Amino acid sequence: MKGSLPTTIHPHQANLTEQVLAAAGAIILGKEHALRLALACLLARGHLLIEDLPGVGKTTLAHLLARLLGLQYSRIQFTSDLLPADVIGVSVYERDNERFRFHPGPVFSQLVLADEINRATPKAQSALLEAMEERQVTVDGETRPLPEPFFVIATQNPSYQIGTYPLPESQLDRFLMRIRLGYPPAAQEKILLAGEDRRAMVERQPAILTAADLARLQGLVCEVAATAPIIDYCLAILQFTRRSERFVHGLSPRAGVALLRASKAWALLAGRTYAIPEDVQAVVPACCIHRLVAGDAAGRLDHDEVAALILAAVPVP
């Protein structure tokens, strides 16, 4: 390869991400694709929404990612009586100092797990979602920045379950990706049942990335090349969703930015310095479908099916 330009990233970085994925795959079994998407989401500085039934490993996944990436971790269990202060924190009067002191809430963490976000009232939900968007919190007129990096992994029960407040579309748009875990394949589930407790394994798991590694990887995502054909392809997908009668509304420009960024992260995970159409295709189901309001025709389809439908209809330029 003398004289030609590098086509792959440095082996060290490639190794790092592969190590993360390998370690995660050893604990959460049979979910390689979901794990890869989750990692891509974090590398693209996006927030992740995991939508699935209770007990399939959503919390474990969030906790595990925090351990692997060496992030400070906190968990908020959303309930119907959760107040915004429970998320953000509260100012308490200290008699000794004769002044209010701010007690930061769980949101002041590098990785926040917002468990069962749709069980809380919209008021509590929006407290978190605003923090996600602004990456800062304003309490009592004082703006406090959130730590860097800052990730939210929210989990959500399928909205047909009792006692849920489904997130409005505008809020859903703030998650870079929505993924589903689903039940593990039978073989993996057998190992799961026979093996060690996953929680304990997560607790033992040492960090693989340092803060500096993570920052560098995030920087590399931005440097992944997306040439004109890739931009055109993303654009064609956006245009298609806007033109198609299957959807009430098409994808927003924010969705387009998200799609491109996620594609680049996916390309990086594949060890490339440039995105190819398959990168876009890989992230469309996770990046796009939760932002779309399906019309009648697509309403009954699973979101992978909707994604397949879009990808089959839009020619690769």
Added chain:
Amino acid sequence: MAKPDLIDEPPRRDQTIAITVAVAAAYLPLARFMAWQVSAFLALVLVLRFAAARWPAATPGRLTLLTLTLAGGMNCLIANHTLVGKVGGTALLVTMLALKLLELRTRRDHRVVAIVLGLLIVVQFLFDRGLGLTLYLSAVAVSAVALLVDLNGGLGAAPWRRTLGITLRLALQAAPLTLVLFLLFPRLNAPLWSLGFERDTSTIGMSDHLEPGSISELVVNGELAFRARFTGPAPKPSELYWRGLVFWEVDDRRWFSGIGPRHKADPGLAQATDLIDYEVVLEPSQQRWLFALDLPVEHPTDTKLGAGFVLSANAPITTAKRYRARSALSYQTQAPSESERRYALRLPWNVTARMRSLVAEWSRDGATDWDLVQAGLKFFNREAFSYTLLPPPLGANPWDEFLFETRSGFCEHYAGSFAVLMRLAGVPARVVVGYLGGEPNRIGGYHMIWQSSAHAWVEVAIAGRGWVRVDPTSAVAPGRVDNRGASRLLGASAPLRFQIDTAGTMGQAIRQLRNLADSVDAAWQGWVLDFSSEQQNRLLEGLGLRAYGELALALIMMTSLALVMGLILLALLRQTQPQDPVTRSYALFCRRLARIGLTRAPGEGPADFTRRVAAARPDLAVAVRRILALYLRCRYMAKHTTADGERLAQGVRAFRPKAARQRQQ
């Protein structure tokens, strides 16, 4: 979605002027067939139109338009006494199209005019189908389509080069469809006149009788009568007597066919030697008779050989007719039948005493029939007879006046009076009209026989020799032949052939040019206009579908049309591929794989496709992976070298996968 609808956009002034000019240009060749009133009305409307374009205030109002419409309709009625039929209907079309010009408010109006203009162009082929007109009208049609393109374009004036480009591309796309329709559209076997067209056309060329002046009219006619192509070497010009009609009857001033004797087959002619085969393409004459070289022995089945070896068609010749015939240049017919003899000795009632005494002079001393013929010819040669295209007018008894007073005339004078003299002398005689000679066209390899070669001669029946051709015109002393009469007669408007001195270099060049033009015209005639149901049947025969007739023709036409449209569509789809070399290479790669059954889905990315190909055809895996790597690098990497592009192109060119079945064998 937000594309502006241009239908109701106001048109630009140059579009209005252009469409008006196009209408005028399309009408121009039609003017010679239309009554002057129609042309005058069009001219009036055009003046109004240009005035309205110059001064918008002068645009005629509703009332004026109504008045003009009524006036236009009345005008048509007055000019043609009808609003239907070929001329009447066309006049009405022209008038209404002209009136629409005064109503050009929106782009839609312009479009309507441009489309009706197409009808006006098509209608003209009912009148004339020459190559020149076709080319001219094609140019007008191209302008009309270009106008339509412009009208459908944006608001601004598109560059004319682009508009013309689109028009030509449209024409190119239409060409295969035109060809299919031309070859396969079932031809009407009934001529158009049965639909009420053509009824008003007068006969062209030779007339069915001979009187002083009937041929000299033709001699100054510059039109072509027919073309002839000989299978072998052409005979000498002096042998080219093209037989047309035979006149048996004569009255006080003219020769005509009459009913004539019944035809009797002549078996003796079958032994004739010196046979010659040829093909004739006769220009439409609106008459039944055909021309054959003296003396026809074989003729096509759809023609009839009548008394006096007159060849005729079953129906009047309304479109160019092509036929093959065989003639014997030296022949001996059998003796005339009794009824032929009777016919061939009838005399006009106005035979004068001096005619009788002249003939009586020759028949002394027991002269034979042949001696009498020679005496007649000698008479024309010795006396002061002269040959001229400008004979003095003849009075009540043209035979007598020509023979004894004016003594200057043309072939019809000589043949007519010679035959009268022969009959007076008791020699059976008849007058034959046709053409003499022919101008070889070396470029086309055929002879052109002009209307001006019309000729009349005499046939006499001699005992033991049958009918013998005698050309009394050739007996005139050469010094007394005045060939320049015609060009004097016609002045500047004389046909070219009378004006040019064929001996000079310039004359030769002009002659060559004319030959070239005529051979182009003959090819047009032969390949386009003559393409009839006969040729279509031959085409069907070649395909083995003759038995199915027009149904097969229609089916083939539909299939071919669908096929051609499909091909054009395919070409168009292919054209939408970008011209970037990397994309082109990859498209070629995909096409080659599609050929072996591995088609890339439109939504399938290159890497996925490669994976699928490699899985389906492990033998190709190395090659496709290499091409994939190059393609990804060229297309999706921010910076790549042109060397990669070339390597990709080379790789794809060398990549020629074989179908799976062949591999297994």
